[in-house]
Amino acid sequence: MYSYEVTLEEMLQARENRANRQRQLISRYAVPLLSMTINIPGPQKSSPTSKYVFHEGYRILMCQLAVNQMTPLHREAYHLPTGPEAYIAVQADTQILKKWAIAIENEHPLGRLLDLDVIGPNGRAISRDELGLDKRKCLMCGQAAHICGRSRAHELPKLLEAIKALVDSYMRNRQVVKRV
Numbered sequence: 001m002y003s004y005e006v007t008l009e010e011m012l013q014a015r016e017n018r019a020n021r022q023r024q025l026i027s028r029y030a031v032p033l034l035s036m037t038i039n040i041p042g043p044q045k046s047s048p049t050s051k052y053v054f055h056e057g058y059r060i061l062m063c064q065l066a067v068n069q070m071t072p073l074h075r076e077a078y079h080l081p082t083g084p085e086a087y088i089a090v091q092a093d094t095q096i097l098k099k100w101a102i103a104i105e106n107e108h109p110l111g112r113l114l115d116l117d118v119i120g121p122n123g124r125a126i127s128r129d130e131l132g133l134d135k136r137k138c139l140m141c142g143q144a145a146h147i148c149g150r151s152r153a154h155e156l157p158k159l160l161e162a163i164k165a166l167v168d169s170y171m172r173n174r175q176v177v178k179r180v
Helices: 008-029 048-067 094-107 145-151 156-179
Strands: 033-038 074-080 083-089 114-119
Touching: 008 033, 008 074, 008 083, 033 048, 048 074, 048 083, 048 094, 048 114, 048 156, 094 114
Parallel strands: none
Antiparallel strands: 033 083, 033 114, 074 083
């Protein structure tokens, strides 16, 4: 199976492209924007695992909006070599959207692998700090994820192994539920 390893330059360009697309959509719709990517370390950003996690996250996010009777004004999703991305413009309270996003990230079995940003109509992203919430936890040790990420506290193969185990467990549990 062919696997593409992205470069740092490609990841930086993807981040810039994402910011530009976010600005375009906010300008066009003038409502909060949900921006979804995945948190899987390493140079391989487009894999069967990343695509599965992305599709599940997108499905959960759309279900959350439907349950709360919020119809997106616009939605788009892409599978790029630098990883999958989605944008959803929705008329809603920005802080409520961010709380939902954080609940998915914290409570869904795959939530730690999702990055759900909420950007207000003013173009400013809402942070966990603004809502008085803790920073994201490391998948391996429970410390603040940004500290472990910056210091490279955990070896990439061990992180990827933990991610694979998490996704495999989720997939097995979903199969059991579907059979019942």
